[in-house]
Amino acid sequence: MRTTIGIIGAGPAGLFLAHLLHRAGIASVILEARSREAVEQTIRAGMLEHWVVERMRAMGLGARLDAEAHFHGGITLQSGTERAHLDIAGLTGGKRVTIYAQHEVLKDLIAARLADGGEIRFDATVTRIEGIESDRPALHYGEGGVARRLDCDFVVAADGFHGPGRQAIPAAARREYSRRWPFGWLGILCHAPLSWPELIYASHADGFALLTTRSDSVQRLYLQCGPDDDVAAWPDARIWDALHRRLASPGWQLAEGAIFAKTVVPLRSFVCETMRHGRLFLAGDAAHIVPPTGAKGLNLAVADVVVLARALEAFLHHNRSDGIESYAARALERVWKVARFSWWMTAMLHRSPSEDAFDARIRAAELAHVMESRPAQAALAENYAGLPM
Structure with a gap:
């Protein structure tokens, strides 16, 4: 050919x-x-940036996305049990992120x-x-x-x-430039209702956790784990116990459901x-x-x-x-x-196996600053929603 x-x-x-x-x-x-x-x-x-969704629509590729995707105007940051809403739409002139x-x-x-x-x-x-x-x-x-x-x-x-x-x-x-992070993510898919209207990025003493969604009845959640962890070492009960601890917040309860997929992914950064x-x-x-x-x-x-x-x-x-x-x-x-x-984002939200007490407190201070400072939130929102294309 x-x-x-x-x-x-x-x-x-x-x-x-x-x-x-x-x-x-x-x-x-x-x-x-x-x-x-x-x-x-x-x-x-x-997670699709605002400009990617706009381009898909302009190319005639957005019909099913518009009918089935979840459109979020913000995310939630969590440190310990404290949460802060980050208003991406308000900080970026109306940009949203799309879960598809x-x-x-x-x-x-x-x-x-x-x-x-x-x-x-x-x-x-x-x-x-x-x-x-x-x-x-x-x-x-x-x-x-x-x-x-x-x-x-x-x-x-x-x-x-x-x-x-x-x-x-x-x-x-x-x-080529690379970094292998000293941890990975355990990701699950489960049949469960929505627990929260937007993504939660949680930093906990036990490690990072992320709550996201796929649909009204299928949820996607992640846990920081070892980069070489065996999925078999994470039975359902252990997963839910870790998620409940890391995502705990007063007056809120994580909805459980049947887990039908599990994967462990090591984290790396690489540029050629x-x-x-x-x-x-x-x-x-x-x-x-x-x-x-x-x-x-x-x-x-x-x-x-x-x-x-x-x-x-x-x-x-x-x-x-x-x-x-x-x-x-x-x-x-x-x-x-x-x-x-x-x-x-990775360094701020994850507990490194090699960090000492000083490192842990610097991480916590960095996240607290973002949760409290509107200019810091604006910088995160600008990058999260997508830099100008």
Whole structure:
């Protein structure tokens, strides 16, 4: 096959990019190693920044989101048993955040892309990327036991942290920065009614906890745990006991329900500043990972491809190369700001195994300042709702 833009990965970055290119009259093909069913059923967190929702609506992708999502004008911060409402809408001129699970976003993007006649090759595993330093790169992939090749003008690796895209860049050419956090998150899904009208970010002596939602009857909750904890070490009774302790507040009760999914995710921060090498571009998790505390992963992936789509359109339609040459620099301006915010939220709300009494009191003072200071809340709200795009 031949196309203009070969995209590896049918995640948020790859699918949003394909839609943006289609609107600009640029052909693309997505190669995805997993089946469509696997992509659409992999449960991930889903908090959408204000500008992402507005863009989805403008692209005709917001109908089901508007009907089913939860729209929040604020969040709740909790220290010990004390709570403070952070009025995001009031602090940002009316911006809201939207709770809409990532796999639901992907369902909408896939259905719309296929309806537009777009090509997504599921169960197509990329085995080799060649020619990225030439003007005729190619993707070699296996599909149904048959070796195939996709020739293209540019390759976009939106294939996640472990995909082959970033590895195709010579190691000596990659500038990478990383931090592995000394804790992880235990996430659960349960059948239960809403316990609180917005997200609760709780800092407790035992560790962090987060209450969020999926629907009126399905809730998503998280607990700080060890990065290598075995899910089997967390029976339901232990989970509920920890959640009740860490989220306890006078006059309020957490609603329990049947737990039907559990996962442990280690937290890490990672940035590959080499987001372009020849005719290969990195986008989304292939280029950067942020801890989920700031709820930025999907949003940052979309920001990458908005910049990249403009650059590719300028080159292909107007023969302007400045956009593709400056893609990494422009994307990284936002990447590092988001990495900073996610680092700050994570450090403020989590108890580190290595912290001493001084560190613990500094953390508590930082959170107290945010809970009491309107300017501090405004800075959090600006980042949480989404920096200008």
